[in-house]
Structure formats: structure tokens, C-alpha cells
Amino acid sequence: MQKNITVIEGDGIGPEVTRQSVKILNAIAAQFNHTFNYTYHLMGAVAIDKTGNPLPDETIESCLNSDAVLFGAIGHPKYDNDPTAKVRPEQGLLKLRKSLQLFANIRPVNTYPALQHLAPLKAEKLEGVDFIIFRELTGGIYFGKKELSEDGTKASDDCVYTTPEIERIAHLAFQYAQKPERRKKLTLVDKANVLETSRLWRKVVQEISKQYPDVAVDYMFVDNASMQIMLNPKQFDIVLTENMFGDIISDEASVLSGSLGLLPSASVGTGTVLFEPIHGSYPQAAGKDIANPLGSILSAAMMLEHFGLSTEAALVREAVKWTLENGFVSKDIEPVNFYFTSTIGDLISDYVKSTDHERINVENVQLRKSTII
Ligand SMILES: NC(=O)C1=CN([C@@H]2O[C@H](COP(=O)(O)OP(=O)(O)OC[C@H]3O[C@@H](n4cnc5c(N)ncnc54)[C@H](O)[C@@H]3O)[C@@H](O)[C@H]2O)C=CC1
Ligand SMILES: CC(C)CC(=O)C(=O)O
Ligand SMILES: [Mg+2]
Secondary structure: EEEEEEEEEOOOHHHHHHHHHHHHHHHHHHHHHOOEEEOOOOOOOOHHHHHOOOOHHHHHHHOOOEEEEEOOOOHHHHHHOOOOOOOOOHHHHHHHHHHHOEEEEEEEOOOOOOHHHHHOOOHHOOOOOEEEEEEEOOOOOHHOEEEEEEOOEEEEEOOOOHHHHHHHHHHHHHHHHHHOOOEEEEEEEEEEOOHHHHHHHHHHHHHHHHHOOOEEEEEEEEHHHHHHHHHOHOOEEEEEOOOHHHHHHHHHHHHHOHHHOOOOOEEEEOOOOEOOOOOOOOOOOOOOOOOOOOOHHHHOOOOHHOOOOHHHHHHHHHHHHHHHHHOOOOOOOOOOOOOOOHHHHHHHHHHHHHOOOHHHOHHHHHEEOOOOO
């Protein structure tokens, strides 16, 4: 199989985690006789620094003409700490999502036996946690009209949703809920007791649910949902929600897995699909080779799945589990005896290429582990 992939490494830890994914995609290509061609493009602070524009036209063009996009993260403290900045890295990401019409961000949440000690819940509440957050990605408050009064004392962000915007992601979420491996339950997370937009979400979802009689629908206010995710996560199967609520509850849900650095995502729409870890640019770790690359690597596995390469995707996921079970983990998981980002990438690549996983030379790996940074 031959695929053209646009790679947007972005800012902060974006480049170092994305490079591990490319390493693993190359290992898969070598092992299974595929060809993955990569075209690198700029977005975010690095793009502003080089071109003045957080999303150069060439980046959009390349994404539109690719089979998939692999994205790292954007964002830089020099913009975060300057509330008056007119151009921001995040504008690039929002514009790309809009340009590619990536209306649904799919964020699977799983737990790993090897990491259960990290979550603030007992093992019996964590075992078998398996839900998917369907976060609307091109509407809502992040895209509404923004205003700041001339005297700088009043600001507003409009939250707008239309019926078609809700319908398209709702259909996608219901269709996922019907898949044989799912538990056929959909929870709409909203704030319909207060927000008009949430009431529209409820109305549209109630109407659409009639077309999916085999899927049980549950409605939950976002404040309660935030608590339920931490108290009883196994009750969730498919979680459908708007842009900002999905952004927030998915970072929260990553605590169940063990780290924000573990969660992958796929952003889907009408054309090219984009794959990205759910975390941001984690600027404090940039260039230190300490970030967890697994969110990005699992996003690459979702990309393989999207290409119809299920065996290859399963092998990457198996390799990820193998690193976790053998303690080859990054600093967020094991703060003292951790392994470098690049070492974890090498290990997963070795695993993918190896025909006998027992014989991967882990002794050599011990030498590459960090002592203290
Ligand atoms: N998709 C994107 O590109 C996103 C970009 N951002 C941007 O990223 C910058 C930093 O934002 P923050 O709020 O600090 O969020 P963040 O997700 O970058 O980091 C929050 C915390 O999560 C942990 N973390 C995140 N990724 C990790 C990884 N791969 N390995 C280990 N630990 C990890 C770290 O403890 C970090 O301090 C900002 O400029 C923000 O706008 C934030 C979220 C998403
Ligand atoms: C620019 C932000 C909306 C990025 C973010 O937090 C996310 O997509 O999860
Ligand atoms: Mg976020």
C-alpha cells in the first residue's frame, strides 16, 4: 500500500513525539511492504516565527491533497503569556480543523493494568474502562464571535450551534455505538438546564436516536459527567458532546489511563483525516526527550486502522502494551527511572520489526534509560 501523509510536528514536544510515530510507521512500512511518503509542513508558533502566519496556505494545500495528516501539537508560552497578542498558534489549529471540515474528534479512553496504580480509583473500577469521546470540533464557543470592548473591560465569546452541525456528529457517534464491539450506549453530555445550545443538542439527539433503536441513550449534565468519569467510568460507552466540554472532559479522562501523554485521537470530517495526541505542546518538556510519545504513537495506530491496516494497527498497540508491561515508560509514568522519548520509540520500532519479541535486546536498552534529569 502507498500513502501520502502530511506531517505537522508543530511546537514544544510536538516534533519529538511525532518523530517517534514516523519511526514506527517506517518500521511498519518495512515489515509489511508499504510505502508511506511524508511531506512536512509548518503550523503554530514555529510557523508564525518563520512566516508570520500560524497556518501557511501550503500547509492547508498539502493536508487537502494527502491521504492523512499526522499532527503533534502547537502552542508557546510567549503567546500564552501575552493576552494582547494578535496572532496566536492556536488560530492555526482551529483554522486547519475548519479548512479540513474536521467536525468530529474521536478520543478513545482505555486503561492499562500496568498503570492502574497511577489512577485515583480502585483497580476494579478501572479494569475494562473503554469509552470513546466524540467531541464536536468545528463549532461552539471556540469558533463564535469574539469581542473585547474598546476600553478593554468587557469581553465575550459567542457559542453557536446549528442543527446540521449537531446532526452530522450525532449520526457518526450513533453509528459507532452500533458497531459489534461496542456496548450500544450513547451518553450526550451537555448543560441543557442552562444553555440554549445544549437544549438544541438534546432536541436533535432525541430526534436522531429514533433511527438507532438498538442504542440506549442517556443524557448527563457536564458537571455531573465530570464527576461520573472519575467515580464510575465503566458506565460510559460512547460519549457525545460539544467542542469545549469534550476538550475538558477528555483531558480529565486521561487521568484514568495514567497520563495525558497516553491518549490518541482522530479528527474526521468530509475529507482528509487528521491524527493527533490529545495533549498540547507541553513546553516545559520541549527538547528534553522526556515526553510520553504513546499518545502520538497510538494516533498513528488509528491512522493505520483508517488505512484499513488492522493487523498493523494491532501490532503497534501490542508493542505499546509491551513497553508498559515491561516498565519501558516515560517520566510522567515513572519520574525517576524513566526511559527517554526516543528510546521508547526505538523499542516499539524494534518490537514491530522483530519476529521474536522475546529476543529484543533490552539489555542494550537499559543503557539508554535515564538516571536523573
Ligand atoms: N492540540 C494542541 O495542539 C493543543 C495545544 N495546546 C497548547 O499547548 C500549550 C501548553 O498547554 P497546557 O495547558 O500546558 O497543556 P499540555 O497538554 O501541553 O500539558 C499539560 C500537562 O500534561 C502533561 N503532559 C502533556 N503531554 C504530555 C506528554 N506527551 N508526556 C507527558 N506529560 C504530558 C504535563 O504534565 C503537562 O504539564 C499551550 O500553548 C496550549 O494552548 C493545548 C492543548 C492541545
Ligand atoms: C487550541 C485548543 C482548542 C486545543 C485543544 O485543547 C485541543 O484540541 O484539545
Ligand atoms: Mg485540549
